Amino acid sequence: MNLIITYLEIIILLPVIAGVILFFLPEKYRKIKSLAALAVSLMVLYYTVKLYFSGGAPGQINLIETGFLNWLGTSYLSGSSGNFFMLNLDNLARFILLLVAFFSVLILLYSYVYMDRKNALRNYYSLILLTLWASVCTVLSDSLFMFIFFWGFLGLTLYKLIKGHDEESSAAAKKTFIMIGASDGIMILGIGILWKITGHFNISELTVRTSDAIRFCAFLALLIGSFTKAGAFPFHTWVPDFAKNAPAPSSAYLPASLDKLLGIYFLTRICNDIFILSGWIRLVILILGGLTIIIAVMMALIQHNYKKLLGYHAVSQVGYMVTGIGLGSVLGLVGGLFHMVNHALYKSGLFLASGCIESKTGTDKLEKLGGLSRQMPITFICSLIFALSISGVPPLNGFASKWIIYQGIIDFGKGTGMANHLWIVWLSMAVIGSALTLASFIKFISGIFLGRSRTGLKKVKEVSWMMWTPMLILALICTGFGIFASKWIIPALFEPVTGSVTFIGVWDSSFISLLIAVSIILGISFYLIFSMGRFRTDESFIGGETNRRDVGFEPTSFYETIRNFGILKPLYGWAERKYFDIYDVSKIITLKISHLFSAAHNGILSNLAFWVLAGLIFMFIFLLI
């Protein structure tokens, strides 16, 4: 136990101390800051690994009793209820801690080169370490008040990780923080209500049935918090804007990995630990999950900006996790958590790849890119693996987790209840979403890497090794997780968290991978044996016109068909006018009310004096009644 305390002390105190010190170092020591941050994150990773394998029963640790907060000699906190400073160290928390530290290391490795330029984000390394610290504390806190403190602080670091250099990016930063901050405020309401009705505010002590309206409101408030953080419909709209405008490592770090980990972590907590859900709430969660998948992927299809496209996919994939966790079975939970991990892997990989492309080409428009596969082979191979993985192509990890979720949905259909009877709807939404994901990633891959090379991009080179190493690591993990999913990954990583899993039907990911590998090898050997490589290349025949070099067939233009397709056309039009964006709608309403009040404030003195008298008279009337 004492060893665990030591580990915790290091994990919690090291990043914050280092973060604050780095904050005060001048920007010109950027290299040193970067290496220091990397060293700190590596140490945190090392201790989270030790913590994960340290064993010991899951349990609560009180910070006051353990002497954690007593380093001044006496505890100034002893007067308060000890529950405020309770840590929760169960397997789920340990697992998420491990992931948080792992992604921090990768991102910091990548940032060493990426962030090393003029007018890069100020205090970047300090912010990353503070984010790491806040995430670690969020995951560890058992007391909901401590939780909301760190959770809210994460919103601030998220805001600071976008550089508001022009009008669009500062608008995106503003929108992001308003939405995150709003959800935090709503969560405080939920926590307050929980405390009021149960008398507890510690996750480990709470078990609430969502039976009446007030409990339902508490649940909804907390759900909004987790949905906004993770980026699920209808609170997702900050994610694409953030992804488009923030530096790539920021997007890879927060919306792609850490916010997902934390949002889904909290969703798991509220669905499994805090509340006992009724069938109707499951129905609501599943509807929102399904809608998240479909709506976001439909929006992703029509994007021309690859960072925004990735941003919409970061939303769409959340739908799978929400669906998985909303099912409430062990299978669904494993699927949801596994998908969360997988998503963090490939989506941060994709954002890192987008950062490589942007730093080398200087554009984020798909139309201006093409044919980079020869010049940036490692980026290409990694992106291809990520893209196939996110689209759910076997044997990669995206397939494995989606497959478990599909199984979970089918299994869910055996139950009785409104949500259970509709299992086919959830299944088809998930499958269609997966197909559309593939469709939009064809656009991503072919638009950037395939096709004819653009004239302006001849000099583009592969990025430096410090930038491609993190991507390669992620790609290898994606493949490894996919191949060994059923054999090692699920039993080793997820069963300690969720309990043992029984799959329905036979599924052995390694065997499937073997089959796929065999078929690919067979294909290649046929190709070599029958000498299919000897074909003739020629100019395309376009009716006798000379084929100009600068004319290309942009993959993006194929997707215009979808945009103009019957019923979708007005829907896309409304979406682009932000009619479905909860942020813009509430903004309009707020400003309408504001104008209404402002119109009364014309600053004429007699009016002001009149209000005073009116107020006085009103008070008299109030008292007389």
Add this chain to the structure above:
Amino acid sequence: MDQAIPVFVIIPLAASFLISIVGGRIGGFGKTISVLVFLSTLIIILTYLISGDHASMVYKIGGWEPVGNIPIGIYLLLDPFSGFMLIIINGMAFLSTVYSVNYITKYTGEKYFYTLFCIMVAGLNGVVLSGDLFNLYVFLEITVIASYALVAFGTEKEELEASFKYQVLGGMATALILFSVGMIYWYTKTLNIADITKILASSNDRMLIQFSELILIAGFGLKAAIMPFHGWLPDAHSSAPSPISAMLSGVVIKAAGLYVIFRLFFNMFAITWEISVLITAIGTLSMVVGVFLAIGQWDLKRLLAYHSISQMGYVIIGVGMGMMIIANGGNIALASLAITGGLFHLINHAVFKGLLFLNAGAIEYRLGTRDLNQMGGLFEKMPLTSGTSLAASMAISGIPPFNGFFSKLVIIIAAIQAKFYLLAALAVIVSIITLASFMKFQRYAFFNGTSQNYAKDGVREVPFFMSFSMLVMALLCLALSLLMIPAIRESFLQPAVDALLGNNEYFINLLNL
């Protein structure tokens, strides 16, 4: 220590006379003296609070002892609640004068500025110390007359108009307050607050008491600028020189308005359900309407001014809920929690709103404009202003780890615990809109476009003394979070709450029974 009580009034008052006489002859006299004066008063009150002795102290002016238990002189009383207010007043006054050292060079007539400033603070210190109703009114007038002049200090069209409105509405407030004081004097035949308490407790003329209560709410409501008595505030606070705006928003509306309301309704009148509901209702109205008015503004200081109305709403609902719980005979611990939230927010608001006005002043100092549309990209040029204003914006929007988060949290939690769910929800919604409007400020002032426009104009960070004040206040925004720690709360915030709740203690101290 009890002999030191009048010092809070005498030193600033003496300084103001000295400055007006000598200030013109010796360069730099005004600023040096006023900074030193507020530093010394701040140190005196801090030693009182840090000493841990929370007993109240009475100073009888002229040494007039009570005759047959009837107080016949003017009494000054220092109890933890007054001490709490004195820290805010003198601390803010100190930081504002330090800031003014550079800032006021924009204006002519430096010596008048410091003279008026010292008079204003002398009046404020008097208001929170006075144990005599009419004396309180006199100190209040000293404060507001100085502030009328300070609002008009720029002597441009806009400033004069604002000051005129402030004077007219302030005159109405004066009339109402004097009328009510007269009513109470006529009824009780005394002006000593404790004596009044004793007589009111044994009277049964509810109608008359309620009438004077309402008039007092309207009068001090005007001073505190709560809806619907807020008309003067947006003009006055936005036109005044920035350190004065910081004082007006951070201190004057609290010490001259809210302090008196809380003090009188807790310690002089008996708390009744109707009055509690009324106070909470106007607090809610201020909170909600103020924020909607603020978010539409493009004039930076006007935006901040409307937020003062809205944030005062938080303080009032915190304390008002406490009153409602007490009036209902509910749980005193819960009432204490709600009042703690209110007072905690009061001191937090003094710091962060003061800082925001100083930030606005810094921007105006360099750019010469308050229009958000004409700013942008200052993040690169004025990093300290940008950083400190972010801290203040986060504090007012209730984002951890800044102080506003904790006070709003306490208020919301107290509202839920007392089953005022609607109030809790409104507090959250207003907090969200506050966040939105400060994101607007951050975006348009510091980001949003390039700083190319100012490349030639020499826009750079403000001078040392301005930076110093802003930095100290930004650190305070973080440091005040420590008030949540039980050991610190017990010795600093809780005594103030207890002083409000334990109305007998005030009464006994003042009467010296």
